[in-house]
Amino acid sequence: MATPQSHADQLKAQAAQAALKFVQEGQIVGVGTGSTVNFFIEALASMKHDIAGAVSSSEASTARLKAHGIEVHELNNVSDLPVYIDGADEIDAHLRMVKGGGGALTREKIIAAVAQKFVCIADSSKQVGRLGGFPVPVEVIPMARSYVARQIVQLGGDPVWRQGFVTDNGNLILDIHNFDILDPVQLEQQLNNIVGVVTNGLFAQRGANIALIASPDGIIQLGK
Numbered sequence: 321m322a323t324p325q326s327h328a329d330q331l332k333a334q335a336a337q338a339a340l341k342f343v344q345e346g347q348i349v350g351v352g353t354g355s356t357v358n359f360f361i362e363a364l365a366s367m368k369h370d371i372a373g374a375v376s377s378s379e380a381s382t383a384r385l386k387a388h389g390i391e392v393h394e395l396n397n398v399s400d401l402p403v404y405i406d407g408a409d410e411i412d413a414h415l416r417m418v419k420g421g422g423g424a425l426t427r428e429k430i431i432a433a434v435a436q437k438f439v440c441i442a443d444s445s446k447q448v449g450r451l452g453g454f455p456v457p458v459e460v461i462p463m464a465r466s467y468v469a470r471q472i473v474q475l476g477g478d479p480v481w482r483q484g485f486v487t488d489n490g491n492l493i494l495d496i497h498n499f500d501i502l503d504p505v506q507l508e509q510q511l512n513n514i515v516g517v518v519t520n521g522l523f524a525q526r527g528a529n530i531a532l533i534a535s536p537d538g539i540i541q542l543g544k
């Protein structure tokens with residue numbers, strides 16, 4: 321594994337390494353997106369001959385997996401996915417998350433839905449008492465951008481168009497600032513009910529089953 325540079329990178333790499341024990345031999349592994357997952361992909365390469373390959377949540381992760389010699393399967397051909405490993409932008413005590421800082425939220429949510437177990441890997445800076453300090457990303461169909469933004473203002477959020485960014489699905493991202501998130505499950509549903517929204521970065525209805533939080537004192541496992 322490459323030597324992590326910063327202290328934050330060291331923690332991300334530790335969380336990524338700890339996730340290997342949830343990878344089942346002979347099975348396909350769900351792989352998320354982001355800088356923490358990039359360390360996981362490096363770690364996973366050490367056992368690439370023991371797994372049946374991966375399904376990937378982004379073009380970026382797919383390229384990395386392939387570069388490490390890990391076969392990437394089409395999700396439509398996979399019915400049994402024991403585990404999905406991914407990072408988070410925020411995670412609360414109930415293992416509900418805000419995700420999508422990298423813009424891969426829709427494919428991440430799809431793979432999370434298929435997986436039996438979601439293992440979140442993160443450094444302790446991602447732990448929050450209440451979700452919403454990190455802007456909640458919403459993926460929108462391009463022609464619906466302004467309409468969706470107006471609807472989100474009515475829900476109490478301040479949408480900001482992530483300019484110059486196009487998702488792997490050809491859509492746009494609105495980052496919603498200043499949401500007062502009292503009920504993440506309800507807000508996740510409300511956002512998804514807006515016509516033109518593909519999905520949103522609240523992972524509350526289907527949160528993580530396990531979180532591996534890397535802190536200066538070591539790895540803390542939450543959930544089971």
Ligand code: 5RP
Nearest residue numbers: 354355356407420421422424
């Ligand atoms: C990408 C994601 C990532 O999991 C999230 O942004 C965390 O990334 P990082 O590990 O780089 O902090 O949801 O869409």
